Amino acid sequence: MTMIELNQAGRTFKVKRRTVHAVRDLTFTVAPGEFVGYLGPNGAGKSTTIKMLCGILTPSSGTVRVAGLDPSRRRTTLARHIGVVFGQRTTLWWDLPLKDSFELIRLLYKVDRKVFAERLAELTATLDLGPFMSTPVRQLSLGQRMRGDLAAALLHAPEVLVLDEPTIGLDVVSKAGIREFLARINAERGTTVLLTTHDLGDIERLCRRVMLIDHGRLAFDGTLDDLMASAPGLSSIEEVVTHLYTAGR
Amino acid sequence: MVRTYLLLAWTWTRAAAAYPASFALLLALGCATAALDLAAILIIFANTTSLGGFTREEVLFLYGTAGIAFTLTDLLFSNLDRVSAHIRDGTLDTFLIRPVNAWIQIATDRFVPARIGRVLQAAAALGYALAALDLDPRRLWMVPVMILSGVVIFTSLWTLAAALQFALVDAPEVSSAFTYGSAQLAQYPFSVYGRELVRGVTYVLPLAFINWQPGLYALGRDDPFGTPGFMRFLGPVAALVLALLAALAWRQGLRRYRSTGS
Numbered sequence: 001m002t003m004i005e006l007n008q009a010g011r012t013f014k015v016k017r018r019t020v021h022a023v024r025d026l027t028f029t030v031a032p033g034e035f036v037g038y039l040g041p042n043g044a045g046k047s048t049t050i051k052m053l054c055g056i057l058t059p060s061s062g063t064v065r066v067a068g069l070d071p072s073r074r075r076t077t078l079a080r081h082i083g084v085v086f087g088q089r090t091t092l093w094w095d096l097p098l099k100d101s102f103e104l105i106r107l108l109y110k111v112d113r114k115v116f117a118e119r120l121a122e123l124t125a126t127l128d129l130g131p132f133m134s135t136p137v138r139q140l141s142l143g144q145r146m147r148g149d150l151a152a153a154l155l156h157a158p159e160v161l162v163l164d165e166p167t168i169g170l171d172v173v174s175k176a177g178i179r180e181f182l183a184r185i186n187a188e189r190g191t192t193v194l195l196t197t198h199d200l201g202d203i204e205r206l207c208r209r210v211m212l213i214d215h216g217r218l219a220f221d222g223t224l225d226d227l228m229a230s231a232p233g234l235s236s237i238e239e240v241v242t243h244l245y246t247a248g249r
Numbered sequence: 250m251v252r253t254y255l256l257l258a259w260t261w262t263r264a265a266a267a268y269p270a271s272f273a274l275l276l277a278l279g280c281a282t283a284a285l286d287l288a289a290i291l292i293i294f295a296n297t298t299s300l301g302g303f304t305r306e307e308v309l310f311l312y313g314t315a316g317i318a319f320t321l322t323d324l325l326f327s328n329l330d331r332v333s334a335h336i337r338d339g340t341l342d343t344f345l346i347r348p349v350n351a352w353i354q355i356a357t358d359r360f361v362p363a364r365i366g367r368v369l370q371a372a373a374a375l376g377y378a379l380a381a382l383d384l385d386p387r388r389l390w391m392v393p394v395m396i397l398s399g400v401v402i403f404t405s406l407w408t409l410a411a412a413l414q415f416a417l418v419d420a421p422e423v424s425s426a427f428t429y430g431s432a433q434l435a436q437y438p439f440s441v442y443g444r445e446l447v448r449g450v451t452y453v454l455p456l457a458f459i460n461w462q463p464g465l466y467a468l469g470r471d472d473p474f475g476t477p478g479f480m481r482f483l484g485p486v487a488a489l490v491l492a493l494l495a496a497l498a499w500r501q502g503l504r505r506y507r508s509t510g511s
């Protein structure tokens with residue numbers, strides 16, 4: 001049983017007659033309940049991978065399966081099984097108060113009213129959303145907005161959650177809150193999580209498994225201990241990751 | 250689909266209700282611009298009794314039927330013309346992660362209920378023409394049919410234009426020229442246009458089936474261009490064919506969608 005499965009997946013973009021291989025020959029699987037850190041330097045292909053996982057981008061080659069579905073062909077069905085958070089932009093409705101965004105999500109995902117109320121109450125308590133529930137999304141601070149986005153991605157209780165740089169630009173307190181929350185979701189609900197981040201603190205605190213991609217290719221896949229062991233002599237995760245990034249050049 | 254549409258449109262209507270002054274202003278503006286189109290027709294008839302061989306009431310009938318179809322589409326689906334903006338600012342990505350049809354989400358995003366004003370204005374013009382014309386009651390069934398196929402034709406045009414924006418992200422104006430231009434054209438009897446143009450908008454882009462061909466039937470008139478009688482009834486067929494093409498183009502556009510790099 002696998003939650004995410006990529007087989008020789010590739011995606012190219014034509015940019016001014018040149019072909020950019022954003023992701024190439026990517027093969028890996030993620031089992032249910034895993035918490036995976038997806039690392040790589042800027043432009044490595046992390047966001048492209050995530051967009052293929054949720055069906056936004058159609059792979060140019062190979063196959064992708066998430067929760068047993070082909071994302072680009074079964075996108076709207078898959079949407080009920082997957083939660084997506086983009087740190088760079090909100091998935092909430094910019095002009096609507098947070099609580100209206102949530103209500104709209106309830107209706108779009110057809111979540112039962114009672115179940116929804118329970119989930120929202122729980123998320124409101126753990127993410128401390130109460131104080132800005134009636135504020136339009138555009139007026140929220142980055143930290144508040146990110147908490148709102150996380151709640152929005154989880155209201156339909158997806159089996160798998162993918163996060164593209166959810167802690168980008170957050171202060172240490174907001175970061176800590178979000179880390180704690182993600183750890184809890186993974187432990188208590190068994191939600192599979194795939195997280196991209198440039199913050200290695202996120203990785204150390206949360207991820208049992210780390211994948212590293214560079215130039216669209218998988219450069220490392222293993223536990224955090226394996227990662228440290230891969231470069232003997234280097235003592236911090238920063239050093240090891242930097243070593244791996246530069247080794248690929 | 251209909252449920253999702255209503256749900257989203259209602260959400261934006263409620264959001265608009267928070268700004269009643271802006272609603273009123275938009276409503277007034279919409280009515281004023283529509284009134285200008287109508288005024289143009291009335292001014293023409295101040296100096297003449299016929300336009301392309303049609304009386305004032307007949308022209309108002311053609312104007313009203315095309316107008317209702319166009320303004321209904323404008324109210325319900327015209328936000329489709331913002332696809333390129335959604336591509337550029339990344340909001341299309343967020344539509345694509347929801348469990349509902351992306352086309353409906355785009356069509357309803359920031360739904361503007363005030364556009365209803367122009368629908369009412371076109372309906373008033375048609376109501377006046379129908380009252381004044383004394384049409385054959387056995388032919389009146391064509392009126393709702395032509396309005397419906399007109400809505401489908403305009404919606405398909407909008408969808409085609411939206412699909413085109415996947416390829417021409419930087420040129421959204423090209424596609425709106427095409428939709429608004431079609432609407433302008435259909436306001437007048439086609440007999441005022443040249444034969445070649447009318448051929449083009451009959452056999453290539455089927456604008457003639459919005460109101461011209463079926464309108465001739467309802468008015469009990471022969472086609473000055475001499476097309477055969479069965480063409481008066483082809484509106485629904487033209488609408489379906491165009492809708493099918495538009496749906497295919499839209500699907501293709503989404504599959505080719507490349508998001509934005511960041």
Ligand SMILES: Nc1ncnc2c1ncn2[C@@H]1O[C@H](COP(=O)(O)OP(=O)(O)O)[C@@H](O)[C@H]1O
Pocket residue numbers: 013014015020021022023040041042043044045046047048049507508509510511
């Ligand atoms: N929509 C796009 N059009 C053109 N090139 C793109 C697009 N999206 C991504 N790329 C390119 O693909 C590569 C990988 O990008 P991305 O997946 O966003 O990297 P990451 O998220 O790891 O920083 C980069 O070279 C980027 O410029």
Ligand SMILES: [Mg+2]
Pocket residue numbers: 046047048164511
């Ligand atoms: Mg990225």
